[in-house]
Amino acid sequence: MSEQQSPATRGLGMEWYAALCGSRWKNPVLALLYGIPLVEIALALPQAGLVPNRTAGLLLSLAVAVATVWRERLLLPYSALSLAGVVVTGHLMSTTVACYTAVRQGRSVLAAVLVLVSLVFALATPEALAAHAPHPEATLSGAAVIVLVPVLLGYLAKTNQRMAELTAEQQAQEALLQEGRLREEALRQRERLVREIHDGVGRQITLMVLQAGAIAVRKDASEPVKERCRIVSDAGRDAVEALREIVTLARTPGPDDVPPAGRRYALADLAPVIGRYRSGGHPVTVAVRISRVPPDPAAQDLAYKVVSEGLSNAARHARGAAVDIRIEQTDGEMVVAVRNGAPPPGGDPLPGTGHGLGWLREEVRSAGGTLTTAPGPGGGFVLEARLPVPRP
Structure with missing residues (x-):
């Protein structure tokens, strides 16, 4: 049978x-x-x-x-x-x-x-x-x-x-074979999207940097205006550098290409970022308590991203509001909190992609930490992350 x-x-x-x-x-x-x-x-x-x-x-x-x-x-x-x-x-x-x-x-x-x-x-x-x-x-x-x-x-x-x-x-x-064809088509679509981002966003940022640089060298511009233009120019260059990294990571690799390593930020890289937001009109206070053994590079990179996202949210939704940054390392854990005050009356929030917090939460969860968001006192906003720090 x-x-x-x-x-x-x-x-x-x-x-x-x-x-x-x-x-x-x-x-x-x-x-x-x-x-x-x-x-x-x-x-x-x-x-x-x-x-x-x-x-x-x-x-x-x-x-x-x-x-x-x-x-x-x-x-x-x-x-x-x-x-x-x-x-x-x-x-x-x-x-x-x-x-x-x-x-x-x-x-x-x-x-x-x-x-x-x-x-x-x-x-x-x-x-x-x-x-x-x-x-x-x-x-x-x-x-x-x-x-x-x-x-x-x-x-x-x-x-x-x-x-x-x-x-x-x-x-x-x-x-x-069908799966391979679908994967190849997805890679082509991703590469086409990367090209569109590079051609669209990259050119606009470059134009912004050129315009800000042109204003900064004008003789009739006041010193505060020149300082703001230099901040815009520096931010634009950072954005172009970040866009270049994104394009490199998202590009379809060749048979002999070595996957590029993503950039990792340290806590020291927060100084110029906080300086730019202070120059943009945000009163920013910082409190940092780190043990004699600094956290590992992965934890520092996540802390940098949490602070950057918190400052970016404050700039979009509460322009001019005070921002308080607290980074505290305890035994086996690092707490990163960004609190901003209530937005000024009559201010319209700036547009954003709407994905920043979701992506950041997923990245923190993948590292074994937690990311929470909550309303702050007086109409503000609190972004807090608890990141695991391996014991030396």
Whole structure:
């Protein structure tokens, strides 16, 4: 009985047969269906074999039928029992399932032994064949059919199984090719998006830096205006540098490219950032308490990003409000908090992407920390991160 059925078989309304072949009741059902004719022949023709005893033939036929349940795991003992059934009962049907199973499992030598022994027995004992029909020649042809048909069926079942495996393998390869095509298309879309960001945002930032630099060198500009323009120019250069890193990281790598390492910031890099926000009109107070052993670079990089995001949110939503930054390192943890006051009345918030806090929260969570946001006293806003710091 074949364990795998072709799509054509399922299409002919044989779903029940395919389900049976895949169930654990396959072998017991086969043993029952196979045992009925074996027992009937043993009872009807007890003189056909070399042991003319109805009881012996019946018991051996029952043993062959019951052993069919374990035929796949114990094929050698099952084949020996089937050959014994042929010799004792004289019925070649005792080896049909053994021949079929041997061919299915690709055990050609065992299948050949079963066929040869059965045919030799049929040729060597014509008196046993004569018990089945008046003409031994006809029964000899029937014996050949009984022995060779299971071999052919086993070969067809094995071929069908191989075709099913090849079809499944081909489908898996097609799925991999389709996945590769989709991944390649996604990479092309990402690279196209990176180019658009570079061409659009990069040019606008460059234009902003040029305009700010032109104002900063004008003789009729006041010193405060020149200072603001220098701040804008420095911020624009930092933005261009960050954009260059993003383009490098997002670009589709070549076969020989080495993935670039992302830049990591330290707590010392916060000084110019805080200075720019102070020059932009934000009163910023900073309180830092770090142990003698500074936090690892990963924690410092996350702390830099938390402070930068907090200052950016304050500049967009509460322009001119006071900002308080607190960085405190304890045993195994670093707390980074950014608090800003309420926005001034009548001020419109500046637009943003809306993804900064979400991305930052995910990055902090990936590092094993937590990021919380909450309203501050008097209408302000509080951004606080707790970052794990490995003990030295």
